[in-house]
Amino acid sequence: MKSRARKPGDGRRISGGNVTMADIGRLAGVSQVTVSRALSAPAKVSPETLERIRDAIRVTGFVPNAVAGALASNKSRLISALVPSVTNIVYASMLHAFSNIMLGHGYQLMLSETGFDPEREEAAISAHLSRRPDALLLTGIHHSAGARRMLLAAGIPVVEVWDITETPIDCCVGFSHGAAGVAAAEFAHAAGYRQAVTVTAGDERAIRRRNAFVERFRQLSGGDVMGVDFDSTATLGAGRQALVDLLDRGMPRGCLVFCSSDQFAQGVLVEARARGLSVPGDLAVIGFGDQEFAAHLDPALTSIRVDRDVLGRVAANALLARFERRADVEAVHDVGFEIIRRASA
Amino acid sequence: MKSRARKPGDGRRISGGNVTMADIGRLAGVSQVTVSRALSAPAKVSPETLERIRDAIRVTGFVPNAVAGALASNKSRLISALVPSVTNIVYASMLHAFSNIMLGHGYQLMLSETGFDPEREEAAISAHLSRRPDALLLTGIHHSAGARRMLLAAGIPVVEVWDITETPIDCCVGFSHGAAGVAAAEFAHAAGYRQAVTVTAGDERAIRRRNAFVERFRQLSGGDVMGVDFDSTATLGAGRQALVDLLDRGMPRGCLVFCSSDQFAQGVLVEARARGLSVPGDLAVIGFGDQEFAAHLDPALTSIRVDRDVLGRVAANALLARFERRADVEAVHDVGFEIIRRASA
DNA sequence: TGAAGCTATGTATGCGCTAACATTTGGGCC
DNA sequence: GGCCCAAATGTTAGCGCATACATAGCTTCA
Numbered sequence: 205m206k207s208r209a210r211k212p213g214d215g216r217r218i219s220g221g222n223v224t225m226a227d228i229g230r231l232a233g234v235s236q237v238t239v240s241r242a243l244s245a246p247a248k249v250s251p252e253t254l255e256r257i258r259d260a261i262r263v264t265g266f267v268p269n270a271v272a273g274a275l276a277s278n279k280s281r282l283i284s285a286l287v288p289s290v291t292n293i294v295y296a297s298m299l300h301a302f303s304n305i306m307l308g309h310g311y312q313l314m315l316s317e318t319g320f321d322p323e324r325e326e327a328a329i330s331a332h333l334s335r336r337p338d339a340l341l342l343t344g345i346h347h348s349a350g351a352r353r354m355l356l357a358a359g360i361p362v363v364e365v366w367d368i369t370e371t372p373i374d375c376c377v378g379f380s381h382g383a384a385g386v387a388a389a390e391f392a393h394a395a396g397y398r399q400a401v402t403v404t405a406g407d408e409r410a411i412r413r414r415n416a417f418v419e420r421f422r423q424l425s426g427g428d429v430m431g432v433d434f435d436s437t438a439t440l441g442a443g444r445q446a447l448v449d450l451l452d453r454g455m456p457r458g459c460l461v462f463c464s465s466d467q468f469a470q471g472v473l474v475e476a477r478a479r480g481l482s483v484p485g486d487l488a489v490i491g492f493g494d495q496e497f498a499a500h501l502d503p504a505l506t507s508i509r510v511d512r513d514v515l516g517r518v519a520a521n522a523l524l525a526r527f528e529r530r531a532d533v534e535a536v537h538d539v540g541f542e543i544i545r546r547a548s549a
Numbered sequence: 550m551k552s553r554a555r556k557p558g559d560g561r562r563i564s565g566g567n568v569t570m571a572d573i574g575r576l577a578g579v580s581q582v583t584v585s586r587a588l589s590a591p592a593k594v595s596p597e598t599l600e601r602i603r604d605a606i607r608v609t610g611f612v613p614n615a616v617a618g619a620l621a622s623n624k625s626r627l628i629s630a631l632v633p634s635v636t637n638i639v640y641a642s643m644l645h646a647f648s649n650i651m652l653g654h655g656y657q658l659m660l661s662e663t664g665f666d667p668e669r670e671e672a673a674i675s676a677h678l679s680r681r682p683d684a685l686l687l688t689g690i691h692h693s694a695g696a697r698r699m700l701l702a703a704g705i706p707v708v709e710v711w712d713i714t715e716t717p718i719d720c721c722v723g724f725s726h727g728a729a730g731v732a733a734a735e736f737a738h739a740a741g742y743r744q745a746v747t748v749t750a751g752d753e754r755a756i757r758r759r760n761a762f763v764e765r766f767r768q769l770s771g772g773d774v775m776g777v778d779f780d781s782t783a784t785l786g787a788g789r790q791a792l793v794d795l796l797d798r799g800m801p802r803g804c805l806v807f808c809s810s811d812q813f814a815q816g817v818l819v820e821a822r823a824r825g826l827s828v829p830g831d832l833a834v835i836g837f838g839d840q841e842f843a844a845h846l847d848p849a850l851t852s853i854r855v856d857r858d859v860l861g862r863v864a865a866n867a868l869l870a871r872f873e874r875r876a877d878v879e880a881v882h883d884v885g886f887e888i889i890r891r892a893s894a
Numbered sequence: 895t896g897a898a899g900c901t902a903t904g905t906a907t908g909c910g911c912t913a914a915c916a917t918t919t920g921g922g923c924c
Numbered sequence: 925g926g927c928c929c930a931a932a933t934g935t936t937a938g939c940g941c942a943t944a945c946a947t948a949g950c951t952t953c954a
Contacts (some may be wrong), residue, residue, distance in 0.1 A: 906942095906944090914938105919933100
């Protein structure tokens, strides 16, 4: 009896889908291994046999079971990616570049969102590791102790993106958020701004940029820097509200608004226009991310650009290099950032 | 001998990660099955045994191998999602809502981008099916013949989103793009517009909306409707360029620009402002998607809203219903759309 | 001409888990 | 006291592949 007794509705496929290599072999008059070879190393199979096998596959619609393959070979050709949010273009475009390269090398992507929450991240890591991915992409360099332990125990390549550290779990690709904040402060000071305020999302990296900005700007200008912080992710509406709050709190005229994202910055610009405030006269604005719309706003938005495409590509290549145990791979890749000066600051 | 001889570098984990249930059982003084039960049905295991097993798991950092579990049970608890692009907020936010619900029910997500290309979609479907997902989410209702064949043979729940049809592969959640185009034409005519042009991305659904709009608008106004088509996805810059082209081609004054996305519409608004054209005086604009920025543009953008959150949630629930073989599930879910009238048209 | 090597295939085994069935133990009950 | 049943655990048999090793038929060339 080929199949054991099963209750209905127990997950057994209705039809197709459960054709196996053994079935194909039977049809083609060869053994299961030869079918396996025909798929993974066709050069090792004679042309005639190959053709019979391919016919059988075509006729049956056979799709090899990669789950079984992964179990047998201990290689899943699956990559896990954990990002804070897919609706944030900044992560989505990095993912896009990353997954395109991995796909080109035969790897599929498993995705989870962590929402900037280390506990959710830890849960996701555990869930993903149970799937035995061949590698893992994490966003950021701060992870719970439990997460670090699991990742080290898993013994697979891990790339942390969007930040850099001298002590990555395995390797990291990103840039220094502290340096970005400092550069923005120096840019603002050099541009003549002596007063600044901040608008920051509930994102640990945004907070680090803000802190570095505030510290450096205080050093340079001596003044105090007030700010509006959000728990949540950046939206245009929140940016508008932030400017309302800042004006209520007596935000000085002619000051620079350092925003943790272009969404906030656009909101500030929109609210300023609605109130008849001139930019950069009454207030100047600097965003982060240099999204496509930044250059087209009126006034065009000054922003900190990070090449998310390069980020994703470098991360993918770092993993591929690790798979091939290439010796030339470095653990820390700084992709840098660039302040794009436009009319808003 | 427990492990066979292996060459170095053949994918074997370095440490941890290859603890098995049998190892845990040995430590806890029970058999492997009891460990399995402790994890999947703890009520069936005595409290003392449970505690010893949990201790052993804690000590070793054991993470169960879901690959083996999936092979044995023929249930992967994996859902495949194929979307045209994750960088398009319209799909990203739908995915976000979808994956949140699935995650809450213990399902992980496998993701691929298809780039509006049926061939890429077919390849992705094949790759995903080899992973034996428990269900599949597809974008759109048009798929290659090969794709349809594979999906039917797989015998798993499939939900097609962003469109509806009377003949889904399994079930679909979306709205009628033809109806949306017709509604936009009727809205435009009722608002007094007698001339219209279109700006359309290389997206089969956008083209269908456009065609329906053009046909209905012609019926109502008698006039011709010219348009700019892009092969690629919608960007603000392309929208600007589209208006440039349309003006060059003698686009009539006071006409309505029907855009296949808010990105295009924003580009048209930006270009109009740059040229000193008034909106909706010199030209009116209607977008699609009602993204967050639409309401904040100047003038605020009239757009066709589709509730992407509901779309993702309904799609998730449709799959969950199928898993539970609930009888109350319908095959076609029309989530509708809504024209949000603002200042731009 | 025969040993060595190569090509094409096959056999055996097990990856780590779940599902079905078997067994043991200890009450509860008539 | 014997019977039945439930609770707790164990035994067995695969899931569909990939890997290691074995084997048969052919070349090749010393």
